[in-house]
Amino acid sequence: MSQLLLDVNGLTMQFGGLVAVNKVNLTVKNRQIVSVIGPNGAGKTTVFNCLSGFYIPTAGSVMFKGKEIAGMKDFQISRQGLVRTFQHVRLFSNMTVIENMLVAQHRHLNTGLLSGLFKTPSYRRLEQEAMDRAIFWLKEVDLLDSANRESGNLSYGQQRRLEIARCMVTQPELLMLDEPAAGLNPNETKELDELIIKLRDEHEISILLIEHDMGLVMGISDHIYVIAQGTPLADGNADDIKNNPDVIKAYLGES
Amino acid sequence: MGKLYNAIFSAGIAFVLACLMIGVKLNTDGTTLKVTGATSEQWAWIIGGIALVFFSQLFADQIDSAFSKIPKPKVAHFIPEGDKMTQLKPWLLAGLFVCMVVWPFMVSRGSVDLATLALIYIMLGLGLNIVVGLAGLLDLGYVAFYAVGAYTYALLSQYFDMSFWVCLPISAGMAALFGFILGFPVLRLRGDYLAIVTLGFGEIIRILLNNWTAVTGGPNGISGIAKPALFGLEFTRRSKDGSPLFHDFFGIDYSSSYKVIFLYLIAVVLVAFVIFVINRLMRMPIGRAWEALREDEIACRSLGLNRTAIKLSAFTIGASTAGFAGSFFAARQGFISPESFTFIESAIILAIVVLGGMGSQVGVILAAIVMTILPELAREFSEYRMLLFGLTMVLMMRWRPQGLVPMKRPVLELK
Numbered sequence: 233m234s235q236l237l238l239d240v241n242g243l244t245m246q247f248g249g250l251v252a253v254n255k256v257n258l259t260v261k262n263r264q265i266v267s268v269i270g271p272n273g274a275g276k277t278t279v280f281n282c283l284s285g286f287y288i289p290t291a292g293s294v295m296f297k298g299k300e301i302a303g304m305k306d307f308q309i310s311r312q313g314l315v316r317t318f319q320h321v322r323l324f325s326n327m328t329v330i331e332n333m334l335v336a337q338h339r340h341l342n343t344g345l346l347s348g349l350f351k352t353p354s355y356r357r358l359e360q361e362a363m364d365r366a367i368f369w370l371k372e373v374d375l376l377d378s379a380n381r382e383s384g385n386l387s388y389g390q391q392r393r394l395e396i397a398r399c400m401v402t403q404p405e406l407l408m409l410d411e412p413a414a415g416l417n418p419n420e421t422k423e424l425d426e427l428i429i430k431l432r433d434e435h436e437i438s439i440l441l442i443e444h445d446m447g448l449v450m451g452i453s454d455h456i457y458v459i460a461q462g463t464p465l466a467d468g469n470a471d472d473i474k475n476n477p478d479v480i481k482a483y484l485g486e487s
Numbered sequence: 488m489g490k491l492y493n494a495i496f497s498a499g500i501a502f503v504l505a506c507l508m509i510g511v512k513l514n515t516d517g518t519t520l521k522v523t524g525a526t527s528e529q530w531a532w533i534i535g536g537i538a539l540v541f542f543s544q545l546f547a548d549q550i551d552s553a554f555s556k557i558p559k560p561k562v563a564h565f566i567p568e569g570d571k572m573t574q575l576k577p578w579l580l581a582g583l584f585v586c587m588v589v590w591p592f593m594v595s596r597g598s599v600d601l602a603t604l605a606l607i608y609i610m611l612g613l614g615l616n617i618v619v620g621l622a623g624l625l626d627l628g629y630v631a632f633y634a635v636g637a638y639t640y641a642l643l644s645q646y647f648d649m650s651f652w653v654c655l656p657i658s659a660g661m662a663a664l665f666g667f668i669l670g671f672p673v674l675r676l677r678g679d680y681l682a683i684v685t686l687g688f689g690e691i692i693r694i695l696l697n698n699w700t701a702v703t704g705g706p707n708g709i710s711g712i713a714k715p716a717l718f719g720l721e722f723t724r725r726s727k728d729g730s731p732l733f734h735d736f737f738g739i740d741y742s743s744s745y746k747v748i749f750l751y752l753i754a755v756v757l758v759a760f761v762i763f764v765i766n767r768l769m770r771m772p773i774g775r776a777w778e779a780l781r782e783d784e785i786a787c788r789s790l791g792l793n794r795t796a797i798k799l800s801a802f803t804i805g806a807s808t809a810g811f812a813g814s815f816f817a818a819r820q821g822f823i824s825p826e827s828f829t830f831i832e833s834a835i836i837l838a839i840v841v842l843g844g845m846g847s848q849v850g851v852i853l854a855a856i857v858m859t860i861l862p863e864l865a866r867e868f869s870e871y872r873m874l875l876f877g878l879t880m881v882l883m884m885r886w887r888p889q890g891l892v893p894m895k896r897p898v899l900e901l902k
Contacts, residue, residue, distance in 0.1 A: 310791040324782035335779040348771035
């Protein structure tokens with residue numbers, strides 16, 4: 233059995249009297265694609281916000297690589313190797329594609345003031361490495377031709393891909409994708425599907441996915457969690473979920 | 488029909504403006520003000536002008552088509568291709584630098600003095616450009632750091648007799664320290680809130696300088712601040728304490744313009760230094776991080792960027808540039824008082840950044856020159872100076888909100 237990468241226990245998030253997330257348990261193993269599904273407003277994105285440090289969970293523990301990360305600052309969490317994308321694409325839209333890729337590698341670069349001013353050898357080397365990594369990932373998502381375009385001018389599908397590439401240059405171990413297929417056409421969804429599988433198989437990273445596109449979710453997930461109204465409803469592989477009466481009820485209502 | 492209406496409207500506006508500005512005059516008559524009309528000759532001019540506006544609007548299309556028949560010179564012909572441009576660039580810069588150095592020996596003392604002032608504003612503009620243009624933090628109290636720099640040098644020179652060259656880095660450091668201290672608590676604020684806090688900070692510094700009479704001399708300011716020396720050679724006519732003099736050393740006659748030219752040359756060197764540093768910074772990881780933070784703070788956080796550290800560095804580096812400019816300002820004037828550091832200074836520096844084009848270095852330099860030299864050229868219209876200033880602002884923001892020379896994104900070479 234492979235090692236647990238992410239282990240979430242009893243995650244609870246309360247906003248005043250409202251319990252947005254109620255005792256959610258979640259595990260992600262190495263090289264696994266895990267999906268979180270649920271009706272709109274079920275609290276999926278809130279779970280993501282808790283995991284990535286944008287919210288500090290009211291209760292529960294989040295162990296990442298055997299280390300408690302609940303309560304850490306957002307930027308510290310992402311430095312641990314847990315990076316996310318957003319439901320609405322968040323690019324640095326006035327900057328070029330390649331600049332977006334370089335900003336993401338900020339912490340891998342030599343940010344010393346003097347070494348940058350004098351362009352010391354170590355600064356140049358790190359800068360070149362960052363550039364190489366950026367180019368590598370742009371090739372992977374097929375955006376190298378647009379490298380010097382402003383990212384805001386890319387098509388929506390390209391922006392989505394750039395956002396994933398931008399996460400990947402930070403060299404994460406767990407990539408959290410928040411509705412990556414939203415707004416994509418069937419063709420682009422298929423490409424995304426292939427990209428996610430490639431990330432797992434070739435680049436050996438784990439993926440935690442929130443998605444509404446059931447075709448995509450059922451096709452690629454190793455494990456699926458269903459959340460409804462903030463509470464865990466079911467989990468299992470695609471077939472388990474498809475045939476679970478509770479899940480059908482939550483999606484379609486009482487019959 | 489639309490054209491006629493347009494023409495009448497334009498003529499009407501011209502009429503109102505002309506009547507107010509030229510048609511009526513207020514003259515003091517003893518203790519009272521008397522309104523006098525313009526002479527008939529002036530009225531003729533006004534009516535002529537209005538007619539010109541009316542007909543040029545009415546026949547705008549015809550005039551345009553007549554002009555379009557005149558062949559335009561091909562600009563592309565004169566500006567070399569991109570590759571050649573990058574080859575030529577160091578030479579152009581070197582040429583420009585040589586011109587800057589040789590120029591003061593050929594023109595009047597007044598022009599050199601004015602150029603020095605413009606160079607100070609260039610430094611200030613470039614510094615604020617980091618904070619506002621790149622990092623997107625609206626700072627309305629930038630002049631406070633300028634004041635800190637100026638007073639640091641003035642006080643150190645007055646009380647401890649320290650030389651300009653020693654004080655220059657100390658002043659920059661002090662301003663940076665103030666930037667850091669102010670920045671720490673307030674940088675979690677955003678946009679308008681940050682603007683108000685910095686506005687308050689600017690006022691606090693000014694009022695402090697005004698009231699701390701025992702140290703700063705209050706509204707009387709500090710006078711007799713030592714001028715910079717060239718390797719210990721002073722530029723005064725007679726030596727006060729036996730220190731060597733510039734004209735004695737070189738065996739030339741004394742002339743007060745040496746000092747002015749020397750100050751100008753210092754300013755050129757300082758500006759070149761500031762441009763070099765900021766240019767590098769913009770291309771360094773920290774510079775990219777500033778812009779990224781302006782674009783999307785949440786995305787930055789999700790990518791492991793520490794926003795407090797990044798904002799603080801922008802604020803501190805911007806402040807230190809102002810401190811740099813401030814200490815030079817104190818050295819040049821020889822006298823400073825809180826009067827020099829009012830809110831309008833902050834506003835002018837901000838205007839330079841906005842007019843030049845946020846984030847654009849060339850734009851800011853150009854705007855700083857325009858903003859210091861135009862008011863001097865427009866001395867005869869001194870009453871209308873602020874009016875012209877405001878009008879320029881309105882027109883710029885209406886037709887060219889991105890500034891004189893908008894920022895260009897660096898194109899990175901891909902292997």
